[in-house]
Amino acid sequence: MRASRQTELARDFPLHTVCAWIGNTKAIAAAHYMQVTDADWQRATGGAPEAHNEAQHPTASKRTESQKNCK
Numbered sequence: 001m002r003a004s005r006q007t008e009l010a011r012d013f014p015l016h017t018v019c020a021w022i023g024n025t026k027a028i029a030a031a032h033y034m035q036v037t038d039a040d041w042q043r044a045t046g047g048a049p050e051a052h053n054e055a056q057h058p059t060a061s062k063r064t065e066s067q068k069n070c071k
Contacts, residue, residue, distance in 0.1 A: 003033040
């Protein structure tokens, strides 16, 4: 609940103020509490929620071929 509340408050108040209320630092907030919400994705994509999933790519597989034959 702390993460969601800190994220909500940071929309309306400066982060240093929110951190003082919550009792953490900007660095801790950024690393552990601030969240990207569905509303953030919708605002960034103009309301297209499917763009959120399309932007996620699977992890690249490890390369197993030798690079000796590359030109």
